[in-house]
Amino acid sequence: MNYTKERILDTAERLFAQQGYAATSLRGIIAEAGVNLAAVHYHFHSKEALLEAVILRRSVPANQERLALLQQFQKEAGDQPIPLEKIIEAFVAPTLRMSSNPESGGMVFMRLLGRMHAEGDLLPGILTSQFGDVLERFGMALRRALPNLPQEELFWRLNLAIGALAQTLRGGSKDLETISDLSFSFNSEVALQRLVSFVSAGFRAPLARDQIQQAHVVTTQEI
Numbered sequence: 546m547n548y549t550k551e552r553i554l555d556t557a558e559r560l561f562a563q564q565g566y567a568a569t570s571l572r573g574i575i576a577e578a579g580v581n582l583a584a585v586h587y588h589f590h591s592k593e594a595l596l597e598a599v600i601l602r603r604s605v606p607a608n609q610e611r612l613a614l615l616q617q618f619q620k621e622a623g624d625q626p627i628p629l630e631k632i633i634e635a636f637v638a639p640t641l642r643m644s645s646n647p648e649s650g651g652m653v654f655m656r657l658l659g660r661m662h663a664e665g666d667l668l669p670g671i672l673t674s675q676f677g678d679v680l681e682r683f684g685m686a687l688r689r690a691l692p693n694l695p696q697e698e699l700f701w702r703l704n705l706a707i708g709a710l711a712q713t714l715r716g717g718s719k720d721l722e723t724i725s726d727l728s729f730s731f732n733s734e735v736a737l738q739r740l741v742s743f744v745s746a747g748f749r750a751p752l753a754r755d756q757i758q759q760a761h762v763v764t765t766q767e768i
Contacts, residue, residue, distance in 0.1 A: 550588045552578050558599045562657035566596060597671050600661075603654045607639040608679045614638065615682060626689040629748055633741045636683055637710055641733045641740070659715030662707060691748060698752065706744045713740055 556578035560569045571592050575582055589595040614635035618627045644652045691699060713736055 547588070549580055549584050553580060553585060553588060553595070554599055554602060557595050558657060559653055561596065561599065562653050562660060565660050571595075597675075599657070600671055601675060603643065604676070607643070608676055610639040611635055611679060612682065615686060619686075626692075627686050629687075629690045630741050630745050632683065632686045632690055633706075633744050634737065637740055637744075638737055640710075640714065641737050644733045655714045659711050659713070662711030662714070687748075694748070695752075702748050702750075705747060709740060709744055709747075 553574065557569070557574050560574055560577060564573075571582065571585055574595075575585060585595065589598055615627070615632070618631040618635055622628065622631075640655065640658065644655050687699065687703075694702075
């Protein structure tokens with residue numbers, strides 16, 4: 546990769562992660578990277594395109610790993626649905642394990658994803674436009690693993706699961722640390738185990754009574 550382009554990407558990734566997308570200006574990135582505005586516009590054209598390039602640089606290899614894991618777990622499951630825990634592991638493990646690999650940007654990219662999930666509307670658009678096939682494959686696997694979960698409820702639980710992942714990527718809540726004697730220490734493998742356990746329990750939680758009645762009404766109408 547062109548040295549100037551890589552320097553801009555590294556700087557933008559760090560500043561976006563530290564300050565957030567909205568609070569980071571192109572002028573700030575230029576000053577930190579030691580390049581001129583023309584170089585940024587030549588390589589990326591706009592701030593939003595720069596953010597997309599930052600995310601794609603790390604996410605494309607991660608998505609390749611996600612699909613490889615999903616395929617491996619499907620092979621192990623044979624004709625049966627992939628176990629729910631394995632689906633969640635295949636999706637979150639590549640991102641969490643970036644933290645232990647300095648060449649992948651380590652914790653910086655994880656914190657950037659956490660910020661983008663929590664603070665902006667840009668990330669969902671980027672992921673949907675670039676990785677629709679990946680999201681569709683995982684959605685199909687989840688529907689097979691949870692055949693009795695209504696579609697609307699699956700959507701809700703996916704949103705809550707993404708929230709848990711975003712909070713993990715951000716490095717926990719400093720507010721909780723201030724009101725307890727505990728501090729948030731991050732270990733990628735331990736975080737993976739905790740997240741898989743927590744999210745899978747959420748997906749398997751029983752439906753509320755009104756949700757069961759609503760699902761019954763929909764089923765009756767379909768018949």
